[in-house]
Structures are given as C-alpha cells and as structure tokens.
Amino acid sequence: MRFLRQQVKTGRLVGGADPTASLANVQAHPGISRAFGRVFRKSKPEILDLGPISGQTVVYMADRGARVSVEEFEPPPPAPVPTKGKKSKKIVVKPLRIDQPDGKFDLVLAWEQCDFIPPQRLGEFIAELRRVLADGGWLLLFSRNASTILGANAADETASPCRYRLLDEKMAVREPSGRKPERRWVHPTREIERALAPLSVQGIHLQRNQIREFSALKKAPQA
Numbered sequence: 001m002r003f004l005r006q007q008v009k010t011g012r013l014v015g016g017a018d019p020t021a022s023l024a025n026v027q028a029h030p031g032i033s034r035a036f037g038r039v040f041r042k043s044k045p046e047i048l049d050l051g052p053i054s055g056q057t058v059v060y061m062a063d064r065g066a067r068v069s070v071e072e073f074e075p076p077p078p079a080p081v082p083t084k085g086k087k088s089k090k091i092v093v094k095p096l097r098i099d100q101p102d103g104k105f106d107l108v109l110a111w112e113q114c115d116f117i118p119p120q121r122l123g124e125f126i127a128e129l130r131r132v133l134a135d136g137g138w139l140l141l142f143s144r145n146a147s148t149i150l151g152a153n154a155a156d157e158t159a160s161p162c163r164y165r166l167l168d169e170k171m172a173v174r175e176p177s178g179r180k181p182e183r184r185w186v187h188p189t190r191e192i193e194r195a196l197a198p199l200s201v202q203g204i205h206l207q208r209n210q211i212r213e214f215s216a217l218k219k220a221p222q223a
Contacts, residue, residue, distance in 0.1 A: 025173050026167070026172070027171070027174065028171055029205075029213060030205050030215075031140050031205060031213045031215035032166075032169065032170060033169055033170040034203060034215055035107055035138040035140055036169040037169075038138060039066075039106050040066070043065065044065055044066065044067055045066045045107060046066070046069070046105045046107075047061055047068050047108075047109065048068075048069050048070075048100060048104075048108045049061075049069070049070045049071070049109045049111075050073040050108070050113050051072045051073055051113075051177075052072065052111070052160075052161055052178075053070050053163070054163045054165040054166070056165045056166065057172075060168075061166075069100065069105075071098065073113050075113065075118075075182055076094070076096050076118070078120065079093050096125055097128060098128045098129070098132055102131055102132065103131075103133065103134045104132055104134060106134055106136070106137045106138065107138045108132060108139050109140050110139065111140075111162075111164055112142045112143065113125075113161060114141045114187065114192065115143050115144055115184050117185065118183075119187065119191070122187060122191065122195045123195045126199075127195075130198075130199060130218060135219070135220035135221065136217070136218065136220050137217075137218045138216070138218075139196075139199060139218070140214070141192075141214050142211050142212065142213050142214070143187055143192060143212050143214070144211055144212070145211070145212055158182065158184060159181055159182070159184045160176065160177050160180065160181050161177055161179065162175060162177055163175050192212075196216050199216040199217060199218055200216060200218075201215070202215045202216060202217050203215045
C-alpha cells in the first residue's frame, strides 16, 4: 500500500460559521468534541489524520498545539478467494499496514476510510489503528448506515471518501474529496464493534445523513 506522508507543525485558522458551506453538509459531531476535549488537555498531542486531507482541519489542529501526521490512506483490495475444485498456488496477501510507529498517537482520525475496507479485512484495518494508538488514545471513525444503500441509493456501491473540514472542535463540513471512486462497503454496527475490541467504544452517534460516528478509547493496561 502507498502512503503520502507529510508533517504539519504550524498554521492559523479563524473558526466560526462558513457561509460557503451548504447547511446540509455542516453538522455537529459529538465524537469529535468528546475526543478533542480529552486529547487537547495534553500540551502537544500527537494526531494521525488518514485523509482525505483537509488543509483547514490540519491547520486547526496544529494551531491548537498538536503535532499532526497526515497520510492519504489507500484501501487494500479484497483478499483473493481460492477457486474451488482446482489445485492452485498458495495465495499470499500483502499485510495491511500503516507506516507509523507502535503506540504513538493520542488521536487517530480515520474518517470514512472504514467503508472502503473489504469486510474480510476490517479486523486487520482496525488492528492497525489500535497498534498506532498510544495507551489512553482515541479513535474516531465514520461509516454509513446500512439503510443508505436501500431503494434509490442501492447504486451507491462505488464512491469517493468525503473530506471533513473542521470549523471548530465540534462542527465540520462534509465535502467531496475529488479522489477516484472506490468500492464502498457496508459494515453492520455489530461487526464494527467486534473489530474495535479490545478498544472501549465511548459513543455511537447516527447523523441525519445516516453516517454513524464511532468514538473509541484505548485504555491503558491495568497494573
């Protein structure tokens, strides 16, 4: 898998309402508010943003004193399925890996990347997110609800992950990223919760646009 990595250390941003954003795309995010409220108690929290990257979001976090690492994550292909009844070579699947050290980040922003992970690799993806989280670190990920693919929306199986542009520590604008369309999967809530274990799910919020917002905590091991 390929990553585009850069480090962002400084920047300025004036918060507040965005008159250019459609009201339908501006929403309050309880999970963001909950995680930021804890993470920014640290003097220089480490944050990983898996994209699609919003420059305004990165600047906002850096301006509050965070060390922000950004990676334009590219989803892996589905694991190959062996052909029944035929003798074939052993299938080797390249491991899914985020190119970051173990236990580094106080917050990982996965945004909608979860939806572009094939179901059989969901556990592998979230295990990587757990690996790079520090003890006491927070994970935030979004995922569309199953009901959004029913009826008129049934064709929405190929899409681009949206970008989230922060206006403040609670409000964000969801907007097109311009990235190439990818296969978008639907993961039942119970499957996401199962994959998140042993992280502690702190909240699940269903937005009016049918995007579920999961926030989870990596608790420090008990002595």
